[in-house]
Each structure stands twice: as C-alpha cells, then as structure tokens.
Amino acid sequence: MxxxxxxxxTPPYPEVVEAMAEVMTAYYGNPSSIHRVGVEAERLVSKARTLIAQLLDVGPNEILFTSGGTESNNLAVKGVAYRYESRGRHMITTELEHASVYEACKQLEARGFEVTYIRPDTNGIVRVEDINAALREDTVLVSVMHVNNEVGAVQPIREIGELLRNRPRTLFHVDAVQSFAKLAVSPADWGIDLLSVSAHKLRGPKGAGFLYRRQGVQLEPLLAGGGHEFGTRSGTENVPAIVGMAKALRMSMDRxxxxxxxxxxxxxxxxxxxxxxxxxxxxxxxxxxxxxxxxxxxxxxxxxxxxxxxxxxxxxxxxxxxxxxxxxxxxxxxxxxxxxxxxxxxxxxxxxxxxxxxxxxxxxxxxxxxxxxxxxxxxxx
The missing domain is CATH 3.90.1150.10 (Aspartate Aminotransferase, domain 1)
Known part of the structure; x- marks a missing residue:
C-alpha cells in the first residue's frame, strides 16, 4: 500500500503510540485534581506545554490546548470577533481558507459582522496589496492560512504580518495546520497574534491541537465550564493526546x-x-x-x-x-x-x-x- x-x-509515530499508551495506563488522573494522581497528570500537561512553547520560541502561557485545527480556528476567529466587537465588526480572510475558518466567518456574517474575502491570483496566492486595500479602521481580525490545504500554495504570511505591525487594533490569525513542522514559521518575528496547529497532520494523535495566543490577546471562550486553559477553553485536558502531540511535534521539528x-x-x-x-x-x-x-x-x-x-x-x-x-x-x-x-x-x-x-x-x-x-x-x- x-x-x-x-x-x-498521517500515521502516528510508533513512539507516539507507545507514549500515549503509557500515559493512559499509568497517568490517568484528572489534571485538575489536587491529589497526587491528579498532580502527576498536570505535570505531564505542563511539560508538554513548555516543550511546544520552546518549539515556537514563545511562552508556555501562550499555548492553549484544543481538540485540533477546527476548534483552534473557530476559537481564534469567533473568540476575537466576540471579545473585540466594541472595536469593530469587520474582518478580512481569503477565498482559500479551510472550512473551519471560512464557515466560521459565514456564521459571523449571519450575526451582523462584515467579512471581506480576498481572492487569490491564478496560482492560489493572495496579494499583500489586496489585504492592505481591504483594511479599515474597524477591522478587528485578518485571518490567512500559511499553506493552502488543497493546492499547497504558500501565502506571504511574513509580509502580511509586517503590514499589520502598526495596526495594534487589528489582530492577525494564521492557520498553520498544513505548514507547521514542514516550513519555517515564527509567530513573534512574523507579527502573528494567533496560530492554529493540529497534531494528526504531523504523525500525532487525532483530537489534539493547540492555538498559540500572543500574550495580551484576549478571546471570548466558546465553551462554558470550569475555566481550563487560562479561562479560555473549558474541558478536562486529554492528557494522553497532549503528551502524544508534544512528542510528535518535537520529532517532526527535529526532522x-x-x-x-x-x-x-x-x-x-x-x-x-x-x-x-x-x-x-x-x-x-x-x-x-x-x-x-x-x-x-x-x-x-x-x-x-x-x-x-x-x-x-x-x-x-x-x-x-x-x-x-x-x-x-x-x-x-x-x-x-x-x-x-x-x-x-x-x-x-x-x-x-x-x-x-x-x-x-x-x-x-x-x-x-x-x-x-x-x-x-x-x-x-
């Protein structure tokens, strides 16, 4: 075959499968529990968060664990729209985006937000000047994927980030699901405020991902609950998947x-x-x-x-x-x-x-x- x-x-690394099996067997505690079994699980989550942060050269408190790319994208797009609605109700994205961004924007339009969809050139690449022309005083978010998941076109993310550096009221989200650990990406250097990653695209487990959220950026939670993930994403952490994701990301980044x-x-x-x-x-x-x-x-x-x-x-x-x-x-x-x-x-x-x-x-x-x-x-x- x-x-x-x-x-x-992608098929998971054998080492990832082994690590997850060990965690499921020996570290089954709830990370929110205060007893030793819970604390041991929480330490694994913390260690995974620190490792992923190091891979991106960001702070551990800037990594939010999610269930994957779709949730990360929805949290970024809707979380910004609802939290910063008082700044404006205009957003910019592209005609190339994954459904989890594109359909999220369509939902926001149905709730009164205005979205500008940038068309790419014939090669599937958006022009920075088209993004610039679409910017308005009430633009709260620009969301552009790094690598298109159908044709593979690489978008000018660094250049768009530079364009937005002098617009602190406009946040920049990048869907890096198809690029992370395949191409270089640097959130801090490229002016990225939010970045989505999914583990199963990188030989990790399905149902695990993360959202990089730059320090200072606030998001309206999509899930009500116990206030996990710094109050942004409630729900008991999937410890085996988080550990497996961290291992897969490290192995993929090394190679x-x-x-x-x-x-x-x-x-x-x-x-x-x-x-x-x-x-x-x-x-x-x-x-x-x-x-x-x-x-x-x-x-x-x-x-x-x-x-x-x-x-x-x-x-x-x-x-x-x-x-x-x-x-x-x-x-x-x-x-x-x-x-x-x-x-x-x-x-x-x-x-x-x-x-x-x-x-x-x-x-x-x-x-x-x-x-x-x-x-x-x-x-x-």
Whole structure:
C-alpha cells in the first residue's frame, strides 16, 4: 500500500503510540485534581506545554490546548470577533481558507459582522496589496492560512504580518495546520497574534491541537465550564493526546529541514513525470519556493476525480480529491474556482500529499498508474 493523503491525516509515530499508551495506563488522573494522581497528570500537561512553547520560541502561557485545527480556528476567529466587537465588526480572510475558518466567518456574517474575502491570483496566492486595500479602521481580525490545504500554495504570511505591525487594533490569525513542522514559521518575528496547529497532520494523535495566543490577546471562550486553559477553553485536558502531540511535534521539528528537502525532491519527480501528460493540468505556481514541499495538485478536466481515486485505490494507491473535510461533497472546489479555474477544472481536482517516508520508487509507481488511467479513461470519452 502507498498512502499519498498525508494532508488528510498521517500515521502516528510508533513512539507516539507507545507514549500515549503509557500515559493512559499509568497517568490517568484528572489534571485538575489536587491529589497526587491528579498532580502527576498536570505535570505531564505542563511539560508538554513548555516543550511546544520552546518549539515556537514563545511562552508556555501562550499555548492553549484544543481538540485540533477546527476548534483552534473557530476559537481564534469567533473568540476575537466576540471579545473585540466594541472595536469593530469587520474582518478580512481569503477565498482559500479551510472550512473551519471560512464557515466560521459565514456564521459571523449571519450575526451582523462584515467579512471581506480576498481572492487569490491564478496560482492560489493572495496579494499583500489586496489585504492592505481591504483594511479599515474597524477591522478587528485578518485571518490567512500559511499553506493552502488543497493546492499547497504558500501565502506571504511574513509580509502580511509586517503590514499589520502598526495596526495594534487589528489582530492577525494564521492557520498553520498544513505548514507547521514542514516550513519555517515564527509567530513573534512574523507579527502573528494567533496560530492554529493540529497534531494528526504531523504523525500525532487525532483530537489534539493547540492555538498559540500572543500574550495580551484576549478571546471570548466558546465553551462554558470550569475555566481550563487560562479561562479560555473549558474541558478536562486529554492528557494522553497532549503528551502524544508534544512528542510528535518535537520529532517532526527535529526532522523538518531534512524531510522538507526530501519531499521537495519527490515533488519535482512527480511533476516531471506528469508534466505533458495529455489530460492532466498542474495547479499552483511553477516556482517551487511558492509551494509547499508535500503537496501536488492536478486537474483532469472531463474526468470524474472520484473515479480516478477509486481506480487507484484498487491498485493500493491512495490519493484524495480535495480537503478531507469536504471530499464527500459533489460541488466543485471553492478554492479552484477562486483561482479562476473553470467548472471542468474545479470539478476534477486531485490532491497528492507526500511524506518523508516516501521513496522515488513510490512516486514512479504512482505516476505510471495515474498516467495510464487518465489516458485510458480519456479514450472512453
């Protein structure tokens, strides 16, 4: 089996599974309990928080544990909107965002907020000048993802952060779910106020994530309860998942540069193999520095992408159509339409997402099978 859907989720490191099993067995206490069993669990949570903070070069009290990327994004977007409503009710995001940001903004619009959605260029990259033109005195939040989860386009986060440095009343949120531990990211240096990360995209457990919240930024809690996570996110901490996440993040960060270089090479190999194949169109920039190292996105106009996915599955090759959160939908890709693609292109997207464990032989096999299937299906049209 060759699994090429690492944007959807990743197999956990064996060391992560072992660590979580140990915690579940030996450290099952509630971290809020004051007795020894609870204190032991709380120490593990504290240690994980400190480790993650060190990886980001931020303070431990700036790390809020959540259930994953969707909750982190909702907490950032809605938490800012509701807490700073007196400053203004205008927000800026992009047409590229993950559903957990995009739909959160749609919900806010239904409650009277105004949202400006920035369209990207044909490569799937937003222009800083378009963000600048959309800014208003009542803009309370700008939310832009670092790496688009469909086509892999890298957004100019550092430049947007610089743009917003002199606007302290406008906060900057970045969805880093597809970039953290794959590309460099520095919240403090880049002027990021809020940053979302999910563990299962980095060989950690599902159901665990965190939100970096810069010291001084306040968020309206979305969950009422016991006031956990510095009063911002109530709910008993998932100690095994938090420990597993911290271990996975550290392991992934230790290997980041080597893994990125390896995947970049595999990406070049795959693009070279598919380039020129009749019926296959590459989406995203040709300049690889503007694209994530682990994502290749193509369209096969005239063919149904789900048919190709299932045909590859029969050969034990697993890719996806679009974001796993929306892959069951029959509508064309919102992201591809925003990039200016026509309906045929937007309805036939295929996402291939790589890992550091893949080898050139895996890419060769995938490219050969995909090319053969596209050519055979095209003959039937």
């Amino acid at each position: 060759s699994y090429f859907d690492h944007c959807a989720t 980041r540069e080597t893994a990125a270089a390896h995947m970049r090479g595999l990406r070049r190999q795959l693009i070279a193999a598919l380039d020129g194949v009749r019926g296959i169109e590459l989406n995203g920039a040709r300049d690889e520095s503007r694209m994530a190292p682990h994502i290749v996105h193509i369209s096969v106009p005239g063919l149904r992408s789900e048919v190709i996915v299932h045909a590859l599955e029969r050969e034990q090759l697993f890719i996806s159509t679009k974001s796993a959160c929306s892959s069951g939908e029959t509508e064309p890709s919102r992201v591809l339409l925003a990039m200016g693609k026509d309906m045929a292109q937007a309805s036939s997207g295929l996402r291939i997402s790589l890992s550091a464990e893949h080898q050139p032989a895996d890419i060769e096999r995938l490219a050969a099978s995909l090319t053969r299937m596209v050519e055979e299906m095209a003959k039937l049209l």
